[in-house]
Amino acid sequence: MLRVEGLSVRRGDGLALEAVGFALQPGSLTALVGPNGAGKSTLLQALEGQLQPAAGTILWEGQPLTPALARQQLALMPQRGEISWGFPITVRELVGLGRLAAQRPGCCDVEAALQRVGLAALADRRLDQLSGGQQQRALLARTLVQPARLLLLDEPCAAIDPPTRTELLRVMGSLRDAGLTLLVSSHDWGPDLDAYDRVLVLDRRLLADGTPPQVRQALGDLRVGHHCCG
Amino acid sequence: MERLWWLLPLALALVVGALCPMAGTLLLVQRRLFLANLVSHAVLPGLALALALRIDPGLGGVLSGLAGALLAERFSRGERQAPPGDDAVLNTVLAGFLGLGVLLIPLLGIRVNLEAVLFGDLLAAAPPDLLRSLVALGALLLLLRLRYRHYVYLGVDPLGAASAGLPVRRLRLLLTLVTAFTVVSAMVAVGVVLVIGLMGAPALFGLPGASSLRQAMGRAAVAGLLLSGGGFVLALQPAVNLPPGPLIGVLCMGLLPLAAWRQRRLALLGG
Numbered sequence: 001m002l003r004v005e006g007l008s009v010r011r012g013d014g015l016a017l018e019a020v021g022f023a024l025q026p027g028s029l030t031a032l033v034g035p036n037g038a039g040k041s042t043l044l045q046a047l048e049g050q051l052q053p054a055a056g057t058i059l060w061e062g063q064p065l066t067p068a069l070a071r072q073q074l075a076l077m078p079q080r081g082e083i084s085w086g087f088p089i090t091v092r093e094l095v096g097l098g099r100l101a102a103q104r105p106g107c108c109d110v111e112a113a114l115q116r117v118g119l120a121a122l123a124d125r126r127l128d129q130l131s132g133g134q135q136q137r138a139l140l141a142r143t144l145v146q147p148a149r150l151l152l153l154d155e156p157c158a159a160i161d162p163p164t165r166t167e168l169l170r171v172m173g174s175l176r177d178a179g180l181t182l183l184v185s186s187h188d189w190g191p192d193l194d195a196y197d198r199v200l201v202l203d204r205r206l207l208a209d210g211t212p213p214q215v216r217q218a219l220g221d222l223r224v225g226h227h228c229c230g
Numbered sequence: 231m232e233r234l235w236w237l238l239p240l241a242l243a244l245v246v247g248a249l250c251p252m253a254g255t256l257l258l259v260q261r262r263l264f265l266a267n268l269v270s271h272a273v274l275p276g277l278a279l280a281l282a283l284r285i286d287p288g289l290g291g292v293l294s295g296l297a298g299a300l301l302a303e304r305f306s307r308g309e310r311q312a313p314p315g316d317d318a319v320l321n322t323v324l325a326g327f328l329g330l331g332v333l334l335i336p337l338l339g340i341r342v343n344l345e346a347v348l349f350g351d352l353l354a355a356a357p358p359d360l361l362r363s364l365v366a367l368g369a370l371l372l373l374l375r376l377r378y379r380h381y382v383y384l385g386v387d388p389l390g391a392a393s394a395g396l397p398v399r400r401l402r403l404l405l406t407l408v409t410a411f412t413v414v415s416a417m418v419a420v421g422v423v424l425v426i427g428l429m430g431a432p433a434l435f436g437l438p439g440a441s442s443l444r445q446a447m448g449r450a451a452v453a454g455l456l457l458s459g460g461g462f463v464l465a466l467q468p469a470v471n472l473p474p475g476p477l478i479g480v481l482c483m484g485l486l487p488l489a490a491w492r493q494r495r496l497a498l499l500g501g
Contacts, residue, residue: 048393071395078389087259087386088440097383101394126441127386146394 001026001181002047002065002150007056009039009046015054016042020206024150024183029176031193032185034202040185041079043202044152047183048076071101075148077139079155085128091138092123098145113141117171133164140171151175153184169195239355240462243474245363246419247428247458251450253370253412254429255436256405259385259443264320265299265406266429270413270422271324272298274331277347282338288362288414295410298327303402350421350475352462359418366415370408374447377401382443419458420475427482428454435489439496457481 002024009017017039024030032040045051047058049067058065060073075098095110114120117137127135136156143151153172157165169192172182176197184196193199199215201208208218257263276294280287302323306316335342346354374381380401383391392398416425436450461478464470470477 050389050393068395071393076390076393078387078393082387082389084259084261084386086437087382088437088443088446089382089386090441093382093442094386097379097386097390098394100379100383101396124441142390 001061003059004047005057005059007043007046007058008054009042009051010054011042011051016204017046017202018205019056020202021056022200022206022209024181026149026181027176027179028197029172029182029195030184030198030200031189031196032183032200032202033189033193034185034187034207036187038187038203040187040202041154044076044154044183044185047152048074073148074150074152075143075146077143077151077153077156080132080136080158083135083139085135087127089127090124091119091127091130091141094127094138095123095141095145098142102145102147108141108144110141110145113144116144116174117141118167131164133160133168136160136164136168137171140168144175150181150183153182155185155187157186165192236466238357238360239352239474240459242355242360242363242419243352243458243462243478244455245360245367246416247454247456248451249363249367249370249412249454250416250420250425250428250458251432251436251454252447253409255433255443255447255450256370256374256381257409257429258433258437259446260381260402260405262402262405263426263430263433266409266413267426268302268320268324269295269299269406269410270425272327273410273414273417273422274328274347275334276331278331278334278338278340278342281340281342282334288417291414291417292407292410294327294331295413296407298323299406299410300403346421347417348421348423349473349479350417350419350424352419352465352474355418359415363415363419366408366411369411373404373408374444377404378444381405385443420478424475424479427479428458431482431485431489432457435485435492438489438493453485457485 005021007017007020008015020043032043034040042051046053047070049065049070060069063069092110092114095113108116111120114123117140119134119137119141122130122134127138130138140153140156157168160168172184173195176182193212196212199210199212200206201215201219208215210218254263254266257266273291273295276290276292277287280290302320306319335344380396383394383396384398384401388398413422413425416428420428432450432453435453436446440446440449458478461481462474465472465474465477
């Protein structure tokens with residue numbers, strides 16, 4: 001489905017990513033784990049076509065992934081810090097924005113996406129009236145109405161409590177079961193890592209790639225706490 | 231007919247009173263209200279040149295304001311986590327254009343009532359001023375009619391808007407253009423220096439508790455109408471007898487505590 005080969009991306013004077021390579025299979029839930037500054041957001045933005053690679057290729061079903069093709073096949077859920085949470089907007093209107101530039105339907109319409117993330121009852125609430133976890137689910141619902149087959153979620157579990165994190169992981173699992181492909185970035189890793197089919201460990205270069213047990217074995221016992229999605 | 235001399239300035243005050251807060255709200259939610267301040271100072275060289283070339287000063291002002299905004303954007307990064315140098319760039323361009331305008335007046339040998347340009351002269355309003363304001367209002371409403379949801383997307387999530395393929399640069403350029411129109415059209419009413427108050431204060435009042443950008447803009451417009459129309463009527467009272475533009479500017483500042491109180495009250499009520 002998606003194949004990344006020898007990808008390097010320059011930011012400022014240095015390389016934020018260096019010779020990264022991996023492939024994603026359809027209907028998989030993959031964690032992209034690494035410390036702050038490891039290049040996770042850079043990788044997601046490069047996949048989306050917002051950053052130009054300094055070297056390497058990104059292929060979608062064998063074809064070079066152009067920005068136009070990325071807009072048709074990929075959808076990005078940005079980090080919390082990128083969103084203006086005080087903007088005067090209801091949850092329903094926010095989710096509906098996902099359809100704005102779309103040329104074909106996504107996997108869900110607005111109401112179905114709200115149902116899927118468990119926010120149907122809060123659809124007419126203002127965004128700033130939601131809890132942090134509910135806000136993240138609203139963003140996820142907006143990503144769902146975009147006509148994408150691969151969802152790139154940039155730290156969706158940052159700054160939310162453990163029950164909400166578990167709920168979000170459940171929603172992501174159900175999306176994978178429905179045939180979508182998800183690449184989810186996180187800077188922490190702990191027991192929740194087992195919710196993923198596969199883990200990519202990134203620190204400018206790809207350090208490990210495999211199932212959660214394989215990655216743990218490859219990197220040794222590097223657990224740093226019980227944090228976030230992965 | 232002479233007894234109705236106040237009708238035209240009042241109409242201008244009301245149009246500008248609705249227009250400026252609407253444009254200001256749109257800019258505020260895009261985190262680009264600084265643009266109005268920059269444009270308002272950058273119109274002066276264009277005004278001077280237009281007067282020297284005997285063309286419409288409004289056109290010169292719009293082009294000059296646009297040039298100032300584009301120059302500032304060219305030298306600043308304009309990102310969410312922008313380096314602190316961006317503020318310096320904006321203020322340098324603002325001061326540079328204002329200085330250039332002041333220099334051009336004697337260099338071109340033109341006569342400009344600088345005080346009226348800076349602080350407005352509502353009592354001297356003429357039909358073309360009202361027409362210019364109505365055109366600016368029409369341009370803003372047309373932009374909202376055609377691209378309302380684009381600006382909502384751009385305001386709530388600029389990165390998402392770009393990744394969804396929205397023409398972010400074109401949308402920002404159009405907003406800058408409408409801002410320049412707005413500033414120039416408000417020049418006679420409140421002047422280029424005071425216009426920023428009429429764009430900012432009602433927007434701060436309209437935003438808390440609004441469930442849509444449209445609602446926030448509507449509330450801000452109502453507050454602006456009251457401030458501008460009320461300021462004009464108050465300025466004409468024999469016991470007051472003050473220039474309307476600066477008085478409207480002061481009234482705008484008086485709205486700030488009210489806006490802060492309203493925000494606190496809404497927070498206490500949980501919405």
